[in-house]
Amino acid sequence: MPEQLNETLHFTKNWQQQLADAFNNIEDLCHYLHLSIKDLPVSEAAAKNFSLRVPLSFAASMQKNNPNDPLLRQVMPIKDELNIYPGFSNDPVGDLSSATQIGVLHKYQGRVLLINTGSCAINCRYCFRRNFPYSDLQLGKQHENAAIQYINDNHDISEVILSGGDPLLLNDERLEKLIQQLSAIKHLKRIRIHSRLPIVLPARITNEFINSLTKSAKQIVLVVHCNHANEINTRVIAGFTLLQNKGITLFNQSVLLKGVNDDATVLCELSEQLFSLGIIPYYLHLMDKATGTGHFDVPETTAIALIQQMQNILPGYLVPKLVMEQAGALSKQPINFPIQTITLKDN
Numbered sequence: 001m002p003e004q005l006n007e008t009l010h011f012t013k014n015w016q017q018q019l020a021d022a023f024n025n026i027e028d029l030c031h032y033l034h035l036s037i038k039d040l041p042v043s044e045a046a047a048k049n050f051s052l053r054v055p056l057s058f059a060a061s062m063q064k065n066n067p068n069d070p071l072l073r074q075v076m077p078i079k080d081e082l083n084i085y086p087g088f089s090n091d092p093v094g095d096l097s098s099a100t101q102i103g104v105l106h107k108y109q110g111r112v113l114l115i116n117t118g119s120c121a122i123n124c125r126y127c128f129r130r131n132f133p134y135s136d137l138q139l140g141k142q143h144e145n146a147a148i149q150y151i152n153d154n155h156d157i158s159e160v161i162l163s164g165g166d167p168l169l170l171n172d173e174r175l176e177k178l179i180q181q182l183s184a185i186k187h188l189k190r191i192r193i194h195s196r197l198p199i200v201l202p203a204r205i206t207n208e209f210i211n212s213l214t215k216s217a218k219q220i221v222l223v224v225h226c227n228h229a230n231e232i233n234t235r236v237i238a239g240f241t242l243l244q245n246k247g248i249t250l251f252n253q254s255v256l257l258k259g260v261n262d263d264a265t266v267l268c269e270l271s272e273q274l275f276s277l278g279i280i281p282y283y284l285h286l287m288d289k290a291t292g293t294g295h296f297d298v299p300e301t302t303a304i305a306l307i308q309q310m311q312n313i314l315p316g317y318l319v320p321k322l323v324m325e326q327a328g329a330l331s332k333q334p335i336n337f338p339i340q341t342i343t344l345k346d347n
């Protein structure tokens, strides 16, 4: 069957079927991208540590025949992952020690984060979660009541963050029940969802899903995770529009990644594209230093220079906050930069 027809058919399937069809080996992905596996620094051992997983909707946005495609780089298991880099570890952000109880991270004032599931629709090679026993920490059905009770009992909690893994991998029924239970908690102001699915598996954004959100009287915020403007395709835009039409506030956060988006033009283009779609750039994260991700690391000085360049080009609201996660800190840590001034020429 011609590829085009195959794809058209694929995108008529529901999100669970699309997820089941995701690429799970590098040979198939290379074949799809017209690349030869022997020309790529692919590593079987790296794939064994953390498997390849890429929905077709995301792969379809990659450039064919480009071994350095910025989207491909985010998902391809390569030899560099096996290198040891100083300062990289298995729990770089101290999540293990901040788990209040199973599935609940209460690290910052007023906000709790629920680890709704340990899995994702895509396996991002740079992920801090790749070596982490998230499946042990995830909020199973049997722990949900205890988590709700905890939020009920702590009146200073004003926002609950559904996270993971990717919380949108939960089915609508479970999400709706959870949102209902949270909505009944008086002192809660907002429910925030952090998800990469609107970008990598936009078929997840269905009317049924949105209805389960809008039934809640709480404000709903959805933070999508997009690292490069090329990730935004027509399917992604259709999902954004559905959400926005129902009054869901959308933000974006990105991770600064070497060889993907460590370039002011790329970052500016991402901000511009997002904003043209009504999405505010929220955070640009320095990568968490997780074992196996050292080759993505962008030094802090480079990151500061990039943000300065963005600041000099874009209106302030299009410059995301440059932050890093630090174990034990009271919030995400903003990374500040020195004041730049115009040097006046002597005549």
Ligand SMILES: *Cc1c(COP(=O)(O)O)cnc(C)c1O
Pocket: 105, 106, 107, 108, 111, 112, 113, 161, 331, 332
């Ligand atoms: C990132 C994070 C939050 C949210 O922080 P914001 O700065 O409000 O986006 C909350 N809890 C945990 C554990 C987090 O890692």
Ligand code: SF4
Pocket: 119, 120, 121, 122, 123, 124, 126, 127, 128, 129, 164, 165, 166, 196, 225
């Ligand atoms: S948690 Fe986020 S970065 Fe990690 S694999 Fe899932 S989607 Fe990718």
